[in-house]
Amino acid sequence: MIDADLLRDLTPQVLGVLVRRGADFAAAEDAVQDALVEAVRRWPDAAPDDAKGWLVTVAWRKFLDAHRAASSRALREIKVSLEPSPGPTEQSDDTLLLLSRCCHPALSPSSAVALTLRAVGGLTTAQIARAFLVPEATMAQRISRAKRTLSGARFEEPGDVRAVLHVLYLIFNEGFTGAVDLSAEAILLTRQLVAAVPDDAEAAGLLALMLLHHARRGARFDDAGAIVVLADQDRSRWDTALIAEGVALLQGALARDALGEYQAQAAIAALHDDAASAEETDWPQILQWYDELVRLAPGNPAVALNRAVAVGHVDGPLAGLRLVEALDAALPRRDAVAAYLHERAGNRERAARLYVVAADAAPSAAERAHLLKQAARLAPR
Structure with missing residues (x-):
């Protein structure tokens, strides 16, 4: 057969x-x-x-x-x-050439993601549509438009590896959404990229980042499908083989002395994975890596928000809150982080109200349910 x-x-x-x-x-x-x-x-x-x-x-x-x-x-x-x-x-090996064409700068991020999954990942249009929760006809049109955009272009040399890394990162962040685990697909594609450009430190850093996050997948939800936050996860359910592979990749990338954003993010993930319990997390070192990440990606609001959490653990929740309050009020998950820091500062009622506000803007039903549960836990009886 x-x-x-x-x-x-x-x-x-x-x-x-x-x-x-x-x-x-x-x-x-x-x-x-x-x-x-x-x-x-x-x-x-x-x-x-x-x-x-x-x-x-x-x-x-x-x-x-x-x-x-x-x-x-x-x-x-x-x-x-x-x-x-x-x-x-x-x-x-034409993997890099094909990946770089699918991630051509003339394509929108959504089109590049769809075309990459179709042409390089080998997924059917129906599978991609289910993964992104859109009708198959809609996804077919998106892929067709992407092909028309590239129509007539001659591709003799690979394009910018950084653009490919960005698209693979986007695919990974879509995560597990049903019949197709896009995180696993992104890891598969990134492995191919690393094989095509074995000396690229950022490609190895991105693969390390994916593996270190994916290693926790088995502990992210309880048996009822509810979210389990990192601090409360059963760490015995983490995939130690993936963690070991991710750490080895990261060490090899850092040894090349060409630090980039994905390596810095992988280092942060490795420090979380290395902690035997939430209480043993090395927050001072995590904060140092966030400082590096701010230097590498200045003006990135998501990095600034995550750094505020680290500051809250190192310098106290009020210090973290001051940083959060300086960020755009419309920033995704800003209210959830503020609620978390207010809770750590002992402001239970304020935290409960912010958890409700954050739930209203949650991107998924599971996250909304989790935030409402936190609000109910803190609300005055």
Whole structure:
């Protein structure tokens, strides 16, 4: 029986080869899909020894045939200008090229995320739509618009790795939303990126950050589906293997002496993961890393809000509150952080009121229920 996982792994690689040869993105994807249909038909028992080479050959032929049907003149131009040069080009890793095209600056973040999951992640349009809780037709239109935006563009060289990292970070932050675990998909894609650019410290830092956060996934919700905050999580349910891998990646990245935002965030996550209990958390060192993060990402309000929590633990809740009050009142989760710090300062009634305000703006039903539970716990009886 044909190996579906093998086809999923090979699909972005084959697509990358066609794109590097100069095929239009949408046409290349159509040709690869046609080649996959041929593979299912011709590989009834097992894949050939060089499955990737077979798919590249068939997909390229499908691409040329499509152009032949449209225009013989265009076909001659393609054969002359795009015929692959001699040498081991089929063995090269086109993951970075394909990722950077899907994360092209001309695309909106939402379009880049959708196209990356479709072309590189191998997810179906229906799976992506379910993950983002939108109709399949809506997601199909989004992906089609992204392909049209890239139509006619020639991609010989990879683009900006930083743009790719940002899109992968966005995918990871969508998290687990149902049938598709986007955090796991982001980790898979980031592993591919790290393999393509093994000397990039920030790529390794991002993968470390993802692993260190994903390691806590099993403890984030109780049996009833309610949120369990970090301080209250059962740390025996954390994935120690993922933590160890994340720490090793982070140490290797930091050793390259090219500090970036993702490495700093990973260092903060590692300090939380290293604490045997909430009381043993090394907040002074976490605050130092937040200071580095502010230097690396000046003006980022989310970083400023999280730093206020660290200040609240190191210098006292009132010091943290002063920082929170200086931030934009519309900043997401600002009221929740203020409520937390007021509670630590002993202002229970003020904290309860702020938890209710924060619940009204919560982005999910689970978070809203959690905030209302905190408000009820603190409200005067």
